[in-house]
Amino acid sequence: MRAPDCARYAFRGLSERKGRSAGAAVGVAIAVSALTLALGLGEAFQIAFTEYLGRTLAANSVIVLNSAPGLTDADVALFRQLPHVKDAFGVATAQAVVAAAGGYRTATVIAAQPEYLPELVGLASLEGFVEEGSPTPSGLGVVVGTNLWFDQNTRSKLHEVGETLSLQVGGREVNVVIAGLARQYGFRTWMSVDDSVFMDTEAFFAYVSGRRVYQAVILLLDDPSAAQAVSDEVRALAPPRSNVFSPVAMVAQLGVFVNSLSAFLAFISILSVGITALWIFDSTAISIVQRVKEIGILKAVGFSSRDVLAIFLAEAALVSLIGGVAGLAFSLASSRLVSIPLFMVRLTPRLTPQILAVSLLAPLAANVAAAAVPARAAARLDPVKALRYE
Amino acid sequence: MPIVEVRDVWKEYEIGKSRVQALKGVTLDVEEGEFLAVVGPSGSGKSTLLHVTGGLDRPTRGTVRVAGVEVSSLRDDRQLSKFRSEYVGFVFQMFYLVPRLTALENVELPLVARGVEPAERRKAALEALKLVGLENRARHRPTEMSGGEQQRVAIARAIVSKPKVLLADEPTGNLDSANAKLVMDLFRKLIDEIGVTILMATHNLELLDYCDRAVRLVDGRMAGVYGKSEFAKLLHR
DSSP, rough: OOOHHHHHHHHHHHHTTHHHHHHHHHHHHHHHHHHHHHHHHHHHHHHHHHHHHHSSSSSTTTEEEOOOBBBBHHHHHHHSTTTTEEEEEEEEEEEEEEEEEEEEEEEEEEEEEGGGGGHHHSSSSSTEEEEOSSOOOOOTTEEEOOOHHHEETTEEESTTTTTTEEETTEEEEEEEEEEEEOOOOOTTTTTTTTGGGOOOOIIIIIIIISSSSSSEEEEEOOOOOGGGHHHHHHHHOOOTTEEEEOOOHHHHHHHHHHHHHHHHHHHHHHHHHHHHHHHHHHHHHHHHHHHHHHHHHHTHHHHHHHHHHHHHHHHHHHHHHHHHHHHHHHHHHTTTTTOOOTHHHEOOOOOOOHHHHHHHHHHHHHHHHHHHHHHHHHOOOOHHHHHHHH | OOOOOEEEEEEEEEETEEEEEEEEEEEEEETTTTTEEEOOOSSSHHHHHHHHHSSSSOOOOEEEEOOOOOOOOOOOHHHHHHHHHHEEEEETTOOOOOSSHHHHHHHHHHHHHHTTTTHHHHHHHHHHHHHHGGGTTTOOGGSEEEEEEHHHHHHHHHHHHOOSSEEESTTTTTTTTHHHHHHHHHHHHHHHHHOEEEEESSGGGGGGGGSSSSEEEETTTEEEEEGGHHHHHHHHH
């Protein structure tokens, strides 16, 4: 039998049982939609997650935190000598209270040498760092984060460039001048850029902190794959109570979580595909019982067992294709409506060609395999017994 | 050389735990273009003889040869289905048409099984329908046709691939006498026009007038062979 004739005969068989065929196709469409959207969401989640981590955690760095007693310039110099460390810089921080809309709010005063500010905030350069004014703190001129100069509720500015800002730090009042208003950035590594005041290092040590120590040292590596080895070395050299961590290791650990989540979504999808396959199995088995005599006729006029098997498998494949294409169309249309807020981004399913192909072909293969069980029994039917079947 | 040679054919069935012998050493020759009736009471093995001759069933013992092909030695399903689509055509009492297909599509089925191109098989199917006088009913479904018409469609299907032998199992059993006569006339026409050989199982002895020869089966054994001049013996048994 020619393949087009097999497909045509199968289609005629399906069209005779419109209700059951349509039901099976709808079942396949639901399974394909579930599979597509689950895989698409998993893919989107993975990409958004990786992007977010890449944006918020500098992948090529090792971070040493020590709030007390703190890290010195000598520590920074020592860390710079380590293999794979191309540079290192200290970051001094202090908690402060500043006047904000309707009262006060806490802020973190952060001091790092201006040339390291791009690394600290996760930018290639300071160009574009600020909305207004200068991006570089100098003397008592500071750059303030969005939450400190802009009221999100009233959408109005609280401060202007050139204004004096009063910082309450450890019972002392330090008046600084606003040199620049930073754009919104969210979190970066271990700090909120939007809630920070960026200050010149020398001014920080002169007016905010009496001790010349850093609460963090950031080591920039020439090879992200060396992060673990550098972390181990830094742990051995750093002062007591230091906390050393590598964003790369964090990404790897969190990646396990992302993969687990994707595996769970895939499991749910496989379940739905399995249920559809059972449906097809049932539908094919019922169809065969109803068409035993027809199978006998086909064999009597010269159809081989293989032809009979092919006809029933083609019916399952056709239902899967029709349902699958409908399911993909629904997924493509609805993917624009599905939007899940996550990590300050909105997650929409990413339906790549690979995902679409897998979503169509996996249920197709499962359904044809499920139909093969009763179809093989149909193919093996004795033509004489089939013709006498009542 | 006979077109059908049946040599010492035995056929044993298992029904539950008991064994039933449907054919017990049947030997028979049928000449090309002959119209042979196989008569006998119900359960005498008439249908089984047709089934083993047409490759629908395998004999337990003995050999069956049709147009030089030893059917009884064909074991592979593909060989058997090829034999059925090329060498024989079946006509059954219950017509056995596929209800969702039109008359034309039903007639095309043996050619579909053989992988014949659509245009070629359509032409052959229309010719076969014309031969049985139903070319104007080609687009009708079986449910839209009378019993006699359905049986003629079944006959057209049986001859569409120009088989050597037509095996008819009680072909008039479901028809009134007028339609039965039409079918028998058609069989004679097919023998005359396309030279087909017909083996017809029947217990309607009135149909013998159309046949050249008759064999009688009783309990799976050959109980007699009758030439045209001897049919009266059968009628008065």
